[in-house]
Amino acid sequence: MLIIGITIGIAIFSKRFITSTAEFFVAGRKISAVQNAFAMSGDYMSAASFLGIAGLVWLYGYDGIWYAAGFFGGWVILLLFLASPIRRFGAYTVADFVAERFKSERLRIVATLGTLLISVFYMVPQMVGTGDVLSVLLGWDYTMAVIISGVLITGYVMVGGIRATTYNSIVQCVVLWTAMFVTVILALSRYGFSYGSLLAEVTEYTYPGKWLDFTNSFALILGLILGTAGLPHILVRYYTNPSGRAARMTTVGALFILGSFYIMSPIAGFATRAFLGANAGQNTALPLLAEVVGGEALMGIVCAGAFAAILSTVAGLILTSTGALAHDFYMHFINRNASEEKQLKIAKLSAGVIGIFSIFTGIIFRGYNVAFLVGLAFSIAASTFFPVLFMGFWWRGMTEKGALAGLLIGMISSISMIATNLLGLHALTNPSIISVPLAFLSIYLVSKADGKVPSNVDEFMYKVHIGERE
């Protein structure tokens, strides 16, 4: 309750700072690298990281840890290939990037579509998470919990804009990390701080293979790692850095914050199995563990932390989707000369619409594990955006048609494989080992065949890789 109070307080305080659309979307680029590292980590530590991993490890043991490794590993790829060039390029969104790099408005449409799709897939598990958490904490009916959270979150975004979200992200990053730390330490203390003894109680869960066979494990890790580097709502946050160098430092900071967090999550999962046996839930393992080792107080903190995590993530996603709808779509196709005031109004309206939609989906997808659902979003991002970004930044020979092929093939192949898997037509749960190489290949082949490289490619390469002295 206190966190919700603080959150609302920050939102109201920040409202004064919304004076232009730019500030609404990228906070005037004034946030420091350290703050951004915490904020990005906070954004990233959504329901899946906080609740889902512990839940999966509780449920399936070792195989659940893939999610931690995968979620974390993506940041390394992001750092090595995309962080600095993205910031130096300076566009607001992925759609902006493809449109400006290749001088193509049709790429903008396709990328906007991809962004919306990924954001929706990512939002669903957050709403499911919020329903589960609030019903455990407050005893509310699941549906009520989803509706109330949705309304609160959407209102928050409409009032506060990205700066409020940034500060909220920083606060809740610290809260989540600390909550996890305290829970894990308390759990370990019951075993005399011997993690080995705790694992001895649950040995059968420490073997790989309870959930995923070899092919699916491999595909999952690949999808999670590459997907991180294609997530629109994470990439957008890079534009709040002052320079390419700062963007790199932000990523490094996030790696340390997240890494330590993901080392702890599986411990919580195993501890839940040790303390509660089968009496937990795949999304509620962590709060239930907190209750056992720290009483209602700790459970309250964990649930509040989870809710704040979800708030931050959904807010980030709403902003990204709003950006896609208002900035990319509306501005470019409906009303090019919209005044800044009008743009802001459209942005807020879009935020409202998306908020309502997310509530709806949260109710429909009750019962699914949040990390699993998030993994699907990741595989779409890995297939749609990562290949295009990677090759767009590093290969001169890429053409507009190649980009189009990459976006479309990545999007279509990943979605169709997910759909056919959910319908039971094949066993591959994560399409990435097929859709990602397919996207890369299509970019390469189509670009080579087409040959029409953008005329300003030299300037582009200079700008993103060499740039001005910072």
Added chain:
Amino acid sequence: MGNKEMDKIIKNKFRLSISLGVIFLTTVLSLPILNEYAKNFMQISFGNFSIAYIYVAIFIYLISWGLTLIYVKKTNEMEERN
């Protein structure tokens, strides 16, 4: 700055990123492969921690942090030189 010079710089940056990236991906993707094809080795235990566990829960992070720091140091050096 001439085109050739620019190309050289970009190529060096790419080479750094690719080599570190390949090391990283190989490290991570070897894990399911080892788990499948070297089961006995991966289940060798130290205390109650199997190699499989140590690999996925700790080793990957240490490697990542190391690669990360190398990357930042080298890239900053490269950019100082320009």
